[in-house]
Amino acid sequence: GSNVRIIVKSVHARPDGQVEIFISPSKTIKELTQEVATALGGIFSPEQMVLSFKGNALLESSSVEDYNIGNGDIIDVSSQELGDTQSDSSFRVDIHTLSSGRFSVEVETCDTIHDVKVKVQEDQGIPVIQQRLIFAGRQLEDRGTLLEYDIVSPVQMRLALRLRGGMYHVASGFSNTTGEFLFTNIRLNGETVPVHTAWTHDELLEHVSEAMKTENVATCLTQKFKKTAISFRLRELEKEEYRLATELA
Missing domain, CATH: 1.10.8 (Helicase, Ruva Protein; domain 3)
Known part of the structure; x- marks a missing residue:
């Protein structure tokens, strides 16, 4: 496919706060981030940048076309300072479940969702494979990092358990057996x-x-x-x- 023209907005883009990038839709967000880093004159490394489109952080492993990014679309760039005090990058996430109520785990912004699930398994004994973490109404993918999902400070997540046989057991608030609402x-x-x-x-x-x-x-x-x-x-x-x-x- 032919290249698409993407407008990248950043406070660091000279002179008018934006740069244009031409890229193939099949390229990954990681490759796009490298292009953006170059276009901004190398003041940030790709690892320090988070790209977002329409308010959603983009996952590095996805492609430009996965997000339906087309000609003239605007991508926002935010940067995080690396090597800052590490204590700032760790925080606690509150996790709510239907069965055990709530608990919290200590996480870092660079943790992947899979890392968080491992911590939940260590803390609660719930196998990683059965966990589905939900934040802001959206199921989080294992390979995404907290930073990519814009989770950089204490938040609340829901934990839905995936029972064997592939059924989701969401905290639906409804009893299958009695037909009663569980308020x-x-x-x-x-x-x-x-x-x-x-x-x-x-x-x-x-x-x-x-x-x-x-x-x-x-x-x-x-x-x-x-x-x-x-x-x-x-x-x-x-x-x-x-x-x-x-x-x-």
Whole structure:
């Protein structure tokens, strides 16, 4: 395929804060990063740079076309100082599970998601192969680093367990056996209200502020909880249906 023209924005690009790069869509993000480092005059090494597109950090091992980056698209570059005080690069991540509640592990920005799973296995005894880490509603890939996912300070993650047979066991908030909703409750202004463990911080704030505007906060949040729980249950059923279909095929 022919090369695409990418506009790279960086505070270090002279004179107007951006440079143009022509690159083949099949090239990896790692190769693009090397091109960017050269275009910026070598003031940063590729290892010090994180490229992002539409607000998402790009994984080095993916290709330009994987992200549908085309002509005239804008890539942002942020740099991190290497060799700074190492203590700054380590922090704790809170991990929430359906069964054991929550725990935290010490991580470094350069850790891959696989590294984090190994730490979870050491801490909780959950095999790496069964772990699915979810952050901001998105499942994290083993080969990506925390830095690539823009996780550079304490955050909350969810741990979904992949049971044998390929079924996902997400904290759906719905009991398969009894058909009951399994509410996770918090105290809000002296009232007990349900919140779903899968909601991101932003979603939680949004749902709570919407509920505050209604007659009954608890009723509104209960509806929102049920909606989330049912959508997770639907996804689990779809996966189960797919698994059965492939076994029968």
